[in-house]
Amino acid sequence: MISLQATIRNNFGKKARSLKNQGQIPAVVYGPGVKNFSLQVDEKEFKKVLLKAGESSLIELRLDKDPLVSSGQEKKPVLIHDIQKDPVSGNIIHIDFYQADLKEEVKVMVPLVFEGTAPAEKDLGGTLNKNMLEIEVKALPQNLPHEIKVAIDSLKTFEDHILVKDLVLPKDVKVIKDPSEIIASVLAPQKVEEELATEIKENVEGVEKVVKEKKEEVVIEEPKG
Structure with missing residues (x-):
């Protein structure tokens, strides 16, 4: 399990805002049967962990001080629940860690990673259409995958498609989605052009509608004699 060092945080308000200058990110830990507590983590180290674990894999928080005296534990298995x-800057300003019950299944969104080459795209000039970029799964926290790979080599014609039921899942992981939903397919060149034309037409019609409404709002009053 990937680990991340954390420090219990007792400073709030203006002092907490100075954490950024120290290369630290404020965070909070919560979960079922867990007393919420605040902490801080090193920004560079957190980004490394996020890259490896994502927001769907369990990580181990190593605390320099345990606020839950009764538990006597210094290591907390958590999920990166919210960032x-x-x-404006895109910098991380706060993190929510969720300390899950390892005996209870949880639901999380897991990214889909498309691998390989679709023959219908390479040889027939089609365009790969990804209907989903992530999918919701259910599993015990320790069994949650970092990602789910989708092999697109089976897309040989424009009639082929990959369904939810075609996914190869890790053991004890369930997908919370209709098995018949399409994950990916390859659109024929003409189909792509038609969709683009439809989209452009809808955008133009939308603009024309707004312009018309604006004109109708303008009322010209005749000068009083």
Whole structure:
């Protein structure tokens, strides 16, 4: 299990805002039967862990001080539940860690990684159409996958498609999705052009509608004699 060093945080307000200058990110840990507590993690180390584990794999928080005296544990198995970013800079400003019950299944979104080459795209000039980029799964926290790979080599014609039921899942992992839903397919060149034309037409019609409504809002009053 990937581990991340963390420090219990007791400073809040203005002092907490200075953490960024120290290369630290404020965070909180919560979960069923867990007393919420605040901590801070090193920004560079967290980004390394995020790259490896993502938001669907269990990681181990190593605390320099345990706020839950009764448990006596210094290591906490958690999920990276939420990451808040500055809307302007894109920098991470806060992290939510979820300490899950290892005996209870949880639901998370797992990214889909498309591998290989679709013959219908390479040889027939089609365009790969990805209907899903992530999918919701259910499993015990320790069994959650970092990603699910999707082999697209089977897409040999424009009639071929990959369904949810075609996914190769790790043991004890269930997908929370209709098995018949399409994950990926290859669109024929003409089909792509038709969809683009339809999209452009809809955009133009939308603009024309707005312009018309604006014109109708303008009322010209005749000068009073």
